[in-house]
Each structure stands twice: as structure tokens, then as C-alpha cells.
Amino acid sequence: MAFELNKIYKDFQKKDIYYSYKGAITSELVEEGLGLIEDKLIDVNKKIKRKAYYVSVETLQNLFHHVETPEEIAKSNNIGERFAIFVFYRLNESVFVLTSGNFVNETTMQFLKSRIEQLNLLSKDEIKHLYKRILNNEEFSEKGGGGLGMIDILRKTGHKYEYSFAKYDENYYFYTLTIKIS
Numbered sequence: 001m002a003f004e005l006n007k008i009y010k011d012f013q014k015k016d017i018y019y020s021y022k023g024a025i026t027s028e029l030v031e032e033g034l035g036l037i038e039d040k041l042i043d044v045n046k047k048i049k050r051k052a053y054y055v056s057v058e059t060l061q062n063l064f065h066h067v068e069t070p071e072e073i074a075k076s077n078n079i080g081e082r083f084a085i086f087v088f089y090r091l092n093e094s095v096f097v098l099t100s101g102n103f104v105n106e107t108t109m110q111f112l113k114s115r116i117e118q119l120n121l122l123s124k125d126e127i128k129h130l131y132k133r134i135l136n137n138e139e140f141s142e143k144g145g146g147g148l149g150m151i152d153i154l155r156k157t158g159h160k161y162e163y164s165f166a167k168y169d170e171n172y173y174f175y176t177l178t179i180k181i182s
Contacts, residue, residue: 063086
């Protein structure tokens with residue numbers, strides 16, 4: 001089966017979309033997207049609104065900083081090096097869903113898969129303890145974080161990650177991450 005980016009984006013589309021984007025992730029887009037999401041959440045419970053906004057910030061920042069777009073995708077249609085998909089929608093009265101997608105190389109795919117599977121196995125207390133341990137030990141990566149964002153999203157939402165990797169070519173995968181917020 002051939003890799004179809006437009007089909008993946010179409011599959012992301014749901015009924016009650018608050019924000020949807022496919023293209024180059026820029027700092028301006030991050031700012032604009034967060035503003036639009038915040039505006040759409042005006043009548044939402046404050047607790048859910050805070051969580052949804054935080055998860056959106058973390059996800060858009062991760063997309064901005066950690067995308068690895070294949071050269072032929074970056075050159076096609078002037079998409080640029082930071083190509084990603086971001087969809088934020090309301091599942092029902094009390095649950096929102098954020099789904100993001102971007103290209104990663106095989107090394108990153110293996111790391112993310114392992115990390116997400118490890119985090120998904122942890123209890124709420126174990127997630128809280130891990131977050132504090134990393135924060136207290138100042139375990140940070142060369143890109144600035146210690147994986148705190150992923151841990152903090154789990155800590156704040158209480159929902160396990162849903163994810164997939166679709167093989168694009170011999171070097172790249174398209175990584176999708178779905179986060180429920182309630």
C-alpha cells in the first residue's frame with residue numbers, strides 16, 4: 001500500500017473540529033493556532049480549557065522543534081522542513097482530542113515508540129514520581145527537555161497515548177499521536 005499523506009489528513013478530520021492544520025509549522029502558526037484554540041474554548045469548563053490549551057502548546061512546540069521532514073516532501077509544494085498535521089476537536093461534551101502527525105527518522109521512531117510504551121505502562125502515581133525525579137535531577141536532553149512535556153501531558157490528562165507509525169520510505173515514518181483531554 002502506498003503512503004498517502006492526504007488520506008492520513010482526511011482520516012484525522014472529525015465532526016466538531018476546533019482547529020485543523022496541514023503544512024509548514026512556523027512560530028507564527030503556533031501563535032495563531034493557539035489563539036484560535038483559546039478563542040474556541042471560551043465556553044468550556046475552565047479545568048478542561050487549561051488542560052486543552054496546555055496540551056496544544058506542548059504539541060505545537062514539539063512539532064515546531066522536533067520535525068524531520070523528508071527532503072522530497074519539504075521541496076514539494078513549498079511545504080518546508082517543518083511539515084506537520086495538527087487537528088483539535090471535541091469528541092463529546094466532556095472530552096477533547098488532539099491528534100498530531102509529523103515525519104520522523106527510524107532512530108527517532110524507535111525512541112518514541114519505546115518511550116510512549118514505557119510511559120503508557122505507568123500508573124498515575126508512577127508518572128507523578130517520574131516527573132518530579134526528572135525535574136529534581138535536572139535530566140535534560142541536548143534539545144532542552146528531559147521528556148517532561150510528554151510526561152506532564154500524561155500527568156495532566158490522565159489518558160494514555162494512542163500512536164502509530166506509517167512507513168514512508170526506507171528512512172522515514174509518519175508519526176501520529178492522539179491525546180484525549182477531559
